[in-house]
Amino acid sequence: MKAEENPYVPKSATVVAVKNESLETKTLRIRLYNWKAEFQPGQFVQLLLPGVGEAPFCIASSPSDQKHMDLTIIRRGLVTIASHYMRPGDVVGIRGPFGRPFPVSRIVGKDLLIVGTGIGIAALRSLILFLVEHREDYGELNLLYGARFPEDLVYRDEMKYWAEKMNLKVTLSKASPEWGGLRGRVTDHLDGVVKGKGQVAILCGSPLVMRSISGELLERGLKADQIFVSLERHMKCGIGKCARCLIPGGWHVCKDGPVFSLDEISLEAIGD
Amino acid sequence: MKAAFYSLTSCEGCLTTLITNLGPNLQALWKIFDIDYFKLVREPVGGEKVPRVDIAFVEGAVVTSLDKKRISQIRANSSFVVALGTCASCGNIAYTASRGVDLSKRRLRDLEVFEAEPLSSHVNVDFELSGCPVSAEEFTEALLRLLNGIEPRQPDFSVCYECKLKGNRCLLEVGKLCLGPLAMGGCGAACPSVGAPCYSCRGPAVEADLAAYLKTIEKHGIAESKATSAIRAFTGKKIAELLKNGQK
Amino acid sequence: MIRVKVGQLLRLPSVLSEMGYRVIVPTESNGVTKFADFATDSGIDLHYVRAINAPRDFLLPDGEKLFSYRSTATVTSYGLKIRFPTVEGPCPVTINAEYTAPSGRIAFFAIHPCHANSIRYLDSVMLSDPADPYYRARRDGMLTVVMECEEGDDHCFCVPAESWELEEGYCDILVRRSGDGFLLQPRSEAGKKAASRLEAQEELGSIKERPPKMRTSFRIHASEEDIDRGEAKGIDSCTLCAACTVTCPTCYCSDIEDRFHLVDPSNVERVRKRMSCQRRCYSMIAGGNIFLKTKEDRYRWRLKHKFPFSSKAFGISGCVGCGNCIAFCPAGIDMRRTVGRGTNK
Numbered sequence: 016m017k018a019e020e021n022p023y024v025p026k027s028a029t030v031v032a033v034k035n036e037s038l039e040t041k042t043l044r045i046r047l048y049n050w051k052a053e054f055q056p057g058q059f060v061q062l063l064l065p066g067v068g069e070a071p072f073c074i075a076s077s078p079s080d081q082k083h084m085d086l087t088i089i090r091r092g093l094v095t096i097a098s099h100y101m102r103p104g105d106v107v108g109i110r111g112p113f114g115r116p117f118p119v120s121r122i123v124g125k126d127l128l129i130v131g132t133g134i135g136i137a138a139l140r141s142l143i144l145f146l147v148e149h150r151e152d153y154g155e156l157n158l159l160y161g162a163r164f165p166e167d168l169v170y171r172d173e174m175k176y177w178a179e180k181m182n183l184k185v186t187l188s189k190a191s192p193e194w195g196g197l198r199g200r201v202t203d204h205l206d207g208v209v210k211g212k213g214q215v216a217i218l219c220g221s222p223l224v225m226r227s228i229s230g231e232l233l234e235r236g237l238k239a240d241q242i243f244v245s246l247e248r249h250m251k252c253g254i255g256k257c258a259r260c261l262i263p264g265g266w267h268v269c270k271d272g273p274v275f276s277l278d279e280i281s282l283e284a285i286g287d
Numbered sequence: 288m289k290a291a292f293y294s295l296t297s298c299e300g301c302l303t304t305l306i307t308n309l310g311p312n313l314q315a316l317w318k319i320f321d322i323d324y325f326k327l328v329r330e331p332v333g334g335e336k337v338p339r340v341d342i343a344f345v346e347g348a349v350v351t352s353l354d355k356k357r358i359s360q361i362r363a364n365s366s367f368v369v370a371l372g373t374c375a376s377c378g379n380i381a382y383t384a385s386r387g388v389d390l391s392k393r394r395l396r397d398l399e400v401f402e403a404e405p406l407s408s409h410v411n412v413d414f415e416l417s418g419c420p421v422s423a424e425e426f427t428e429a430l431l432r433l434l435n436g437i438e439p440r441q442p443d444f445s446v447c448y449e450c451k452l453k454g455n456r457c458l459l460e461v462g463k464l465c466l467g468p469l470a471m472g473g474c475g476a477a478c479p480s481v482g483a484p485c486y487s488c489r490g491p492a493v494e495a496d497l498a499a500y501l502k503t504i505e506k507h508g509i510a511e512s513k514a515t516s517a518i519r520a521f522t523g524k525k526i527a528e529l530l531k532n533g534q535k
Numbered sequence: 536m537i538r539v540k541v542g543q544l545l546r547l548p549s550v551l552s553e554m555g556y557r558v559i560v561p562t563e564s565n566g567v568t569k570f571a572d573f574a575t576d577s578g579i580d581l582h583y584v585r586a587i588n589a590p591r592d593f594l595l596p597d598g599e600k601l602f603s604y605r606s607t608a609t610v611t612s613y614g615l616k617i618r619f620p621t622v623e624g625p626c627p628v629t630i631n632a633e634y635t636a637p638s639g640r641i642a643f644f645a646i647h648p649c650h651a652n653s654i655r656y657l658d659s660v661m662l663s664d665p666a667d668p669y670y671r672a673r674r675d676g677m678l679t680v681v682m683e684c685e686e687g688d689d690h691c692f693c694v695p696a697e698s699w700e701l702e703e704g705y706c707d708i709l710v711r712r713s714g715d716g717f718l719l720q721p722r723s724e725a726g727k728k729a730a731s732r733l734e735a736q737e738e739l740g741s742i743k744e745r746p747p748k749m750r751t752s753f754r755i756h757a758s759e760e761d762i763d764r765g766e767a768k769g770i771d772s773c774t775l776c777a778a779c780t781v782t783c784p785t786c787y788c789s790d791i792e793d794r795f796h797l798v799d800p801s802n803v804e805r806v807r808k809r810m811s812c813q814r815r816c817y818s819m820i821a822g823g824n825i826f827l828k829t830k831e832d833r834y835r836w837r838l839k840h841k842f843p844f845s846s847k848a849f850g851i852s853g854c855v856g857c858g859n860c861i862a863f864c865p866a867g868i869d870m871r872r873t874v875g876r877g878t879n880k
Contacts (some may be wrong), residue, residue: 020668021602021632021634021668023601023602023668023669023791023805024601024602024634025632044559055878065604065803066793066795066803067793068791068792069791070821071744089821091821091822092821092822093432107560108604158869190859211804222824232716243731246827247820247821248820248826249819249820249821251789251790252789252791253545254665254667255660255663255848256660256661256667256670256787256789257789257790257791257807257810258660258787258788258789259789259790259817259818260812261786261840261844263759263839264759264847265839265843265844265845265846265847265848266847267848286826287823287826302880306601316685384796431795443814443815443816444777444811444814445774445775445776445777447774447776447777447778448776448777448781448811448814449867450777451587451777451778451781451782451863452597452809453571453783454567454587454588455565455567455568455587456565456566456587457778457863457865459865461566467776468774468775468865469774482565492775493815494775495774496773496774496775496830497769498771499772499773499774499866500774502771502772502866503774503865503866504771506866506867507865532560
């Protein structure tokens with residue numbers, strides 16, 4: 016087997032731009048050389064920083080641009096902290112894309128409710144950009160984005176363009192007095208955006224918040240197979256060989272996910 | 288980047304191990320860092336004065352009045368303090384040996400002597416690298432991570448994990464008092480691999496469970512009293528806390 | 536079918552080794568049986584009941600190098616900058632991974648039917664799409680000499696676990712003890728070729744594997760609900776030593792990390808190391824959140840991975856009933872109490 020066919024060997028790419036999103040978050044724009052990535056919203060890649068290690072990140076850019084990938088990264092662990100030192104021109108390795116994407120073609124024409132909390136919004140940006148590009152194919156779009164502090168908000172400059180195409184609500188749970196927008200948790204602002212049966216909900220964020228929203232949405236009449244969650248685990252291989260991303264139900268998050276509908280997994284599988 | 292290596296009351300075994308076991312890495316170390324203070328290697332640049340550094344590696348336990356003074360000076364002048372070896376992280380043998388002894392009359396030259404304490408009893412320690420002596424590989428790994436601005440990591444497994452990976456027979460099964468299940472791993476199960484029981488020289492494991500260990504050895508017919516005295520030998524303050532909690 | 540004397544059977548490893556195989560044999564040292572590479576002086580243990588390691592350690596070796604690459608870093612400066620030099624112009628493809636597939640054929644001598652079935656389980660995990668190239672290269676051309684068990688010890692339960700039967704492709708030569716000699720039944724072309732090199736007596740008929748005598752009999756009920764509800768007796772004395780997962784012949788969880796050295800940090804090795812679900816970092820995600828917090832969680836997780844998860848994801852049970860996790864547990868925790876139901880235990 017040649018190195019190119021080996022799923023463990025990364026392909027080379029370079030960082031072409033770095034954007035500071037918030038105090039703890041940066042977006043790396045990565046250009047792929049000599050290869051294209053055909054990905055769908057919701058899929059992830061393994062980012063290798065030479066000499067540091069590898070970590071999985073959801074692609075945060077529109078699938079229509081196959082030569083670039085945006086990865087929004089929050090400072091948390093080994094690779095993420097090192098990635099904040101990257102500058103344009105630096106070389107990285109990319110494996111992937113991996114995983115099952117959001118079912119964008121199956122939900123054509125439906126009303127959508129997208130809920131992202133914290134850095135979870137990064138995994139949803141690809142979908143949001145896709146929806147903005149294909150706005151006429153979908154029904155009513157509601158995006159609910161929750162964070163803790165105003166400094167934690169990411170994609171601030173893009174939000175106003177998103178807001179032209181969809182109903183955008185941003186809420187802060189620990190807002191400063193100057194904050195003019197909504198306050199409280201995302202679960203406090205479901206009134207008005209939840210339409211009940213027939214609506215499709217897509218969630219990504221901290222496990223506890225996803226669980227409480229899922230429970231709430233089920234109570235309000237959404238069907239389990241119409242609620243999609245994107246899960247986070249520390250996948251090591253990305254091809255279902257290392258068993259690090261198993262979740263209750265026997266699913267591999269890397270192969271069978273990271274997007275699951277709630278009729279496939281139990282609420283406990285989301286984690287806590 | 289500046290670094291310094293200090294030695295408090297100890298056998299200086301940890302720093303000696305680094306010098307002898309780092310091999311070619313020692314030169315690399317010297318290239319990467321400005322090492323202002325490493326008495327074992329050369330005369331300190333600024334004499335006995337504690338220099339301002341990015342990373343300070345400190346071996347030894349705090350025993351004398353000079354140690355107390357030095358450690359607070361080191362803390363004040365260093366951005367990142369690494370406790371090097373079990374003396375610095377747990378107190379090691381000195382911790383248990385100095386308990387219940389009348390030290391008020393004892394003098395080390397003109398210095399007062401107190402009950403031995405790990406660094407963490409006196410100052411805030413950023414990272415603890417256990418081992419008696421410390422392992423050169425682990426030291427290198429921690430250093431490379433620090434260079435990358437990443438927090439180093441401690442092994443999250445006990446000695447048993449590596450012991451079983453090597454395919455050794457369990458010493459508890461043959462009735463020997465082995466502290467492997469309690470002890471922090473990373474040593475490659477050096478002692479049990481040659482049939483000598485583990486004495487937990489690296490301090491307790493991250494998830495050490497004393498109650499579970501005592502239940503386990505009871506099944507193998509080993510007395511609890513025998514175990515608790517053995518546990519105290521090396522693991523110093525950390526296990527003393529566990530033992531105290533266990534008695535409650 | 537042929538009949539051989541013990542001396543001839545013990546000659547089989549060197550025959551295989553002459554045929555170009557890397558031969559793995561059970562050896563006895565310090566009271567434990569361990570599989571190891573065959574050497575002319577290795578004392579082969581034909582009477583073992585259980586071994587502390589398994590074929591897995593040779594098909595998926597711990598610390599296996601996946602590939603190496605050169606990051607363009609040089610140690611000239613301090614801090615992170617040394618790692619990520621700026622590159623002008625088009626991507627110079629600096630992650631130039633050097634990868635050599637493992638080569639050579641492997642032969643396992645005198646493994647038990649449970650070991651053969653553990654290879655079958657690893658196959659279903661590692662060769663499912665996309666196949667693991669390292670495992671495939673090691674496994675291709677594998678030869679197994681399976682030694683039948685007559686009777687298990689207190690911990691064995693391959694009959695309840697239904698793993699005493701040998702599927703096609705997992706046994707090239709079946710060996711049965713018979714009188715003061717052994718009966719050898721070659722079951723494949725490679726097996727026939729190897730057996731033909733031994734001095735033997737032809738016998739009529741053929742042998743097929745038969746279930747060993749069990750000291751316990753029970754039925755395994757291991758759905759997720761069963762495992763959640765089942766009692767976890769003795770779990771309070773678990774010290775998280777991970778002996779259960781290390782000695783299990785089907786545990787394959789792994790961790791992938793970069794290894795580099797202070798002297799030449801630009802030469803980076805990507806290695807695959809073994810991982811255990813009993814360890815803290817197994818379920819840790821960025822930020823330090825752990826999904827499996829208590830030892831009871833981890834105990835049940837191990838069983839779930841063995842039974843329901845494996846059945847769902849790979850269509851095969853991950854437990855071959857070898858009993859290693861029970862025999863090697865210092866705390867004596869018995870998973871049969873959680874998943875076993877019914878008759879005498």
